[in-house]
Amino acid sequence: MLDYKLLQALAAVVDQSGFERGAKHLGLTQSAVSQRIKLLEARLGQPVLVRAPKLAPTPLGRRLLNHVQQVRLLEYDLLDQIPALGEREQRLRLAINADSLATWWSPVTGEFCRRHGVLLDLVVEDQDVALKRMRDGEVAGCICATPRPVQGARSHPLGSMRYRALASPDYVSRYFPNGLSLDALSRAPAIVFGPDDRLQHRYLEMRGYQAPFPHHLCPSSEGFVHLTQAGMGYGMLPERQVARELEEGLLVDLDPDSFIDVPLYWHHWRHGGSTLEALTDHLLVASGAWLMQGPV
Amino acid sequence: MLDYKLLQALAAVVDQSGFERGAKHLGLTQSAVSQRIKLLEARLGQPVLVRAPKLAPTPLGRRLLNHVQQVRLLEYDLLDQIPALGEREQRLRLAINADSLATWWSPVTGEFCRRHGVLLDLVVEDQDVALKRMRDGEVAGCICATPRPVQGARSHPLGSMRYRALASPDYVSRYFPNGLSLDALSRAPAIVFGPDDRLQHRYLEMRGYQAPFPHHLCPSSEGFVHLTQAGMGYGMLPERQVARELEEGLLVDLDPDSFIDVPLYWHHWRHGGSTLEALTDHLLVASGAWLMQGPV
Missing domain, CATH: 1.10.10.10 (Winged helix-like DNA-binding domain superfamily/Winged helix DNA-binding domain)
Known part of the structure; x- marks a missing residue:
């Protein structure tokens, strides 16, 4: 040995x-x-x-x-x-995307971890890096937007997070007093999570706008919400993350007819032991209340 | 040229x-x-x-x-x-610690950025890396807990963030039914931001406990709050970040007599132009409403 x-x-x-x-x-x-x-x-x-x-x-x-x-x-x-x-005492090292950690992850896994005496080592990563960490064996599981598992792993669809173009009311009246014209979209500062975040670009393409646009970069889910609330830009936010801000009118939906659904997958080692299997079973059931189900 | x-x-x-x-x-x-x-x-x-x-x-x-x-x-x-x-159009690349971005940064700088037409490229870094990025010239300014500026830069004290040991009420009744005994502290799962985060260790040392303790690792400010709220552990949280959760009773203070103040400093290039100077003047005044002033 x-x-x-x-x-x-x-x-x-x-x-x-x-x-x-x-x-x-x-x-x-x-x-x-x-x-x-x-x-x-x-x-x-x-x-x-x-x-x-x-x-x-x-x-x-x-x-x-x-x-x-x-x-x-x-x-x-x-x-x-x-x-x-x-x-x-069990430690599970998992890579989670920032928006999942900022929304459904803790409510869904908290009770499970308490019951099973599991301590988490969370790593916050964008999806490509998360899969690389799976491949390198640095994490035993990850949440990401890619369906295809790395060798030795399995993946399961969990559902989708729905993103909407949100901004503060004063931002809307300053930059979009006459609606979402291409001219206004070309001038209105957006908020982008990082160079790899293409949600904002996809949204603008949906609106028929493809040229560069002014934007802040803010690689933090909570910072992103704060920048949006402070009127610094508009951004694609998971609607579940800011349900309260929307309800209270601190944020408004720029474009209620448009949204982008990002599918999420749970990847885990095939031979990871019974706790990882139990977590898999739990996630497949319990994430349903938080993520949109059905084809996207 | x-x-x-x-x-x-x-x-x-x-x-x-x-x-x-x-x-x-x-x-x-x-x-x-x-x-x-x-x-x-x-x-x-x-x-x-x-x-x-x-x-x-x-x-x-x-x-x-x-x-x-x-x-x-x-x-x-x-x-x-x-x-x-x-x-x-001006882009300022700045490194900010996660807890500042999760609390005072946006309310303090939002109006400034709008008025000056500044777009931010934010980088979220722990303090040591932030200073390295200053030294390498990758960012024009940073917020960190170290007073000493790198060569070619200036630093200014902004005030301190106050951290308290917080947990959900059901967590407290489960792990600390008889108060914060050393035995209970040795068994109660904590939440730690990452391997470089020593706040939890400092808190336990203040309570006279120095041995290892079970803990989750969660390198995300918002994730940290969510884990705490889900009853997965107790953690040192900036009191300003969770003022609402404290008021609503979703989180409670384990130990109201104890806190840790972490001083924050604004570092910026000496010859960074007038916008960086104006931002410096603005931060020195406007952060005062969010950070504790006076010696720590």
């Missing part, structure tokens, strides 16, 4: 982002942890960690971490059957 | 995260943009872009982008004096 003391040292250093913290986490000295990792590298004949500019696992290190996480999930199942073996 | 057509091509490709989008943004063909960047690299004898695994500027490319941004800020001042020169 592999020497899990060495692998555990690697996992602790990466999870805790440093040798000192990793050592503290394991209750070891820093030099003990450092020696274990050196021994691991000596046995493999290759580095498992890049030290600079930022501590990170090498591709080999990542494959080992992937394995450690899978072993932990299996151990967890075993602990379930033989409680005397030790403390039953 | 430098050939700004080449520099502009570099800036467009980096800003738009791709050759195709960069070209579209400039109204050029992709091959024209590609040739400009090749020419720039041939003249410099060094690459300005790394193409794989992700498109990114080299350190040399970053210095050039820094220069382009400074030139743009100066041009913007000139346009202010000679409006006939062209469209007065």
